[in-house]
Amino acid sequence: MSIPDYEIVAIRYATVERRTRENFLSTEVPDAPMPMHYFVWLVRGHGHDIVVDTGFTAAAAKARKRRYLHCPIEALRKLGVEPGKVKDVVVTHLHYDHAGNLGCFPAARFHLQDSEAQFATGRFMLDESQRHAYDVEDVVAALRSVYAGRVVFHRDAAELLPGITLHHVGGHTAGLQIVRVHTARGWVVLASDASHFYANLRTRNPFPIVYDVGAMLEGFRMLETLADGPDHIIPGHDPEVAARFPRIPDLDFEAVRLDLSPGAPL
Numbered sequence: 001m002s003i004p005d006y007e008i009v010a011i012r013y014a015t016v017e018r019r020t021r022e023n024f025l026s027t028e029v030p031d032a033p034m035p036m037h038y039f040v041w042l043v044r045g046h047g048h049d050i051v052v053d054t055g056f057t058a059a060a061a062k063a064r065k066r067r068y069l070h071c072p073i074e075a076l077r078k079l080g081v082e083p084g085k086v087k088d089v090v091v092t093h094l095h096y097d098h099a100g101n102l103g104c105f106p107a108a109r110f111h112l113q114d115s116e117a118q119f120a121t122g123r124f125m126l127d128e129s130q131r132h133a134y135d136v137e138d139v140v141a142a143l144r145s146v147y148a149g150r151v152v153f154h155r156d157a158a159e160l161l162p163g164i165t166l167h168h169v170g171g172h173t174a175g176l177q178i179v180r181v182h183t184a185r186g187w188v189v190l191a192s193d194a195s196h197f198y199a200n201l202r203t204r205n206p207f208p209i210v211y212d213v214g215a216m217l218e219g220f221r222m223l224e225t226l227a228d229g230p231d232h233i234i235p236g237h238d239p240e241v242a243a244r245f246p247r248i249p250d251l252d253f254e255a256v257r258l259d260l261s262p263g264a265p266l
Helices: 058-064 072-078 114-120 136-147 198-203 213-226 239-244
Strands: 007-016 036-045 048-052 088-090 109-113 151-154 158-161 164-168 177-183 186-192 233-235 254-257
Touching: 007 072, 007 177, 007 239, 036 072, 036 177, 036 239, 048 158, 109 114, 109 136, 109 164, 114 136, 114 151, 136 151, 177 213, 186 213, 198 213, 198 233, 233 239, 239 254
Parallel strands: 048 088, 088 109, 109 151, 186 233
Antiparallel strands: 007 036, 007 254, 036 048, 158 164, 164 177, 177 186
16 A cells, blocks of 8 residues: 655745854754754645644744744644644654643643653653743643643654654653654655754754753654655754745745755755
């Protein structure tokens, strides 16, 4: 039986200005502007609309001084996806920029790694360096979904659907997971924060918000193993993603097709 092909859309919904030295663990890099973009992803095909991460709200953008470009929930609607009808949401991890709108998906099951739930509610949240990127209300929303029977816990690798698999990586957080999707151009891996930028992976220089550096470095190797090539790895926050891949026309926000070949080389 052949593996189904899916369409993947990256929706850019926010941005923040940063410097190169803020984006690498080793700061032996030239100091220059290096902005960070924020995305949510839609995987669709064969009667399924699967949302990967849910972004953050306008209130969170204001509190954290991010430039909010478009509500990701409204963006999904404009792409023909009604959030209230989505059945599966993959939460790569529970940081504020990946799990901020869980309540907008009342019919969904949330796919989460065991180790992420344990990490986000455990002893390491006593330390500001680890809890800073979490919003307690987002974690509470996830916990309420557990008690409502709407969280599907995974341990390591799991098949969500034929052609869509989840893989525990860790590193950035204890329970970070990545998503491997089969497309017409081959296996594409949504790296989320396993690699914020192409350059983190390419130079083996991790992003500085990290729980386990060794696991993050192993995660780089996993990305390369699971993807069909460098162009098939999609970092979580790199402006190059929006610049390289074909843009969906006639939208009032930026969305690009990751299942199509990029128009510019790495």
